[in-house]
């Protein structure tokens with residue numbers, strides 16, 4: 046597929062498409078020849094030559110025969126013999142000229158397309174006919190010049206004449222091409238009718254249709270048909286879940302939301318694929334604006350006097366992240382008295398000691414939980430606001446922000462895994478990825494703030510059951526969101542509803558554009574944390590990386606990058622060192638088992654990995670990490686660069702520990718997990 050995209054980027058293949066930045070100037074000689082053979086005029090000329098040759102072949106059959114039949118009436122006259130010899134010699138040279146032309150033509154095509162040109166059966170037959178005719182011509186050279194005394198050679202010549210008939214086949218091949226061209230032209234005429242209202246995908250299909258029409262190779266036409274089928278299906282980023290899970294039923298079920306919907310699944314992330322497609326193929330179609338604020342101003346909400354001017358907000362959303370000021374004592378918050386305790390906590394030496402380690406991947410969120418008396422998320426957010434000067438770069442209402450975050454922290458339920466500590470952990474992980482060089486250069490302080498906040502709210506009010514359970518138990522939330530990304534919709538919607546209350550709105554001072562962009566980015570990323578989209582994320586990201594999209598990403602790619610940061614952080618437990626990783630494993634297994642017990646109570650089938658008595662925790666974890674986590678992080682770390690290789694090392698080492706030691710690696714805790722529910726939040 047990559048090869049195809051590259052080929053299309055040679056722009057000359059795509060009439061009317063924007064020229065690829067470098068490719069057109071660096072066309073290899075071979076590519077030039079390809080373009081030459083594809084040219085309509087060259088095709089037309091070839092066709093004309095074949096037609097003229099056809100006429101000559103017909104004459105060669107008809108004329109001597111007519112003369113001969115006339116001669117039979119009387120006797121074979123001298124003039125008849127002279128005529129046939131002259132005719133034969135003349136035709137020999139005409140034949141030689143045509144066949145040489147055809148041989149050169151085939152040679153050029155083979156050079157242009159490589160030996161795969163001959164893999165097309167029609168092309169091969171065409172070549173054999175021309176080559177054998179050419180060889181026969183030289184065999185009969187002597188006979189022709191001598192005047193036809195040798196009978197053996199005479200029969201070869203007769204054979205050659207018969208063989209010429211076969212050469213009409215060439216005409217069929219060329220006419221076949223003609224037919225394809227006509228069909229394609231008809232389609233294009235039809236498409237032109239829709240062009241004005243048409244979507245980018247129609248343009249893409251036009252381009253592919255054009256390529257298909259021009260193609261001489263069966264295999265190439267098949268590939269193009271495949272591409273068109275994929276595009277028309279709309280399932281561009283859908284990965285076969287059973288294939289991705291390496292045929293493991295349990296993981297397929299896990300990814301398909303417990304199979305509650307009979308294996309059907311939604312495709313893609315939020316946002317249509319149409320516009321994106323346009324970018325995949327050679328940057329055709331609408332170009333997205335670099336900055337969201339460059340668009341029209343929102344007219345729904347009247348801008349408040351405090352709104353920054355559009356120019357100002359443009360700066361705020363497009364400037365890239367700056368490094369935290371090292372050694373500088375950050376300024377204090379301008380908190381109202383009710384929150385001074387938080388500020389004191391933030392700047393206490395105990396908490397600062399823990400926070401100094403936030404730049405490390407192995408940052409211990411449980412330690413922060415203890416140091417902050419169960420306020421790790423609020424403290425972490427405040428720390429980031431100060432460390433990255435977010436309150437100076439952006440018009441954040443910090444009183445509203447802490448009021449909101451405290452409310453959010455409170456809203457997280459007392460469940461084993463999806464509690465406020467997980468929220469703080471994902472906030473740290475998302476921030477960690479956002480400050481890596483490969484990401485930082487493309488994002489603004491605005492993006493950082495939105496995504497850190499998004500991570501903080503991403504599992505708000507999580508009930509401790511997965512989507513499959515909510516759907517199967519006909520939970521009101523599942524009914525509300527029509528069984529589709531139930532929890533993810535619920536988290537974002539319920540936490541956003543809180544934000545609409547004036548005293549909780551951290552975006553109070555933001556412009557309408559910033560508010561809208563913040564909402565769009567956060568909704569996109571949080572909906573993207575649905576595990577159902579895990580492989581879609583991966584495929585989409587791979588595609589964009591291979592298309593070089595992150596050299597100068599547009600807003601859509603930046604959002605994808607940000608969503609990758611959050612999703613990676615959300616599933617990053619097995620990518621931590623063993624101590625952190627195993628603590629999270631215990632918590633997630635406990636949550637699974639509690640769901641399993643609830644399923645049993647409700648008379649529902651117990652989901653895979655959720656049977657407390659029977660689940661092999663070691664196998665479950667090893668499989669989960671190998672099938673879901675490892676391939677994902679291989680791609681992600683590949684993008685982030687070698688400085689993050691230690692993350693992959695953790696993953697491999699954790700797989701090894703789980704595979705070698707099984708659940709024994711957890712010591713006594715494995716036994717506890719299998720028997721009575723342990724108290725929630727052991728470490729906190």
Ligand SMILES: [Zn+2]
Nearest residue numbers: 471503504615
């Ligand atoms: Zn989560």
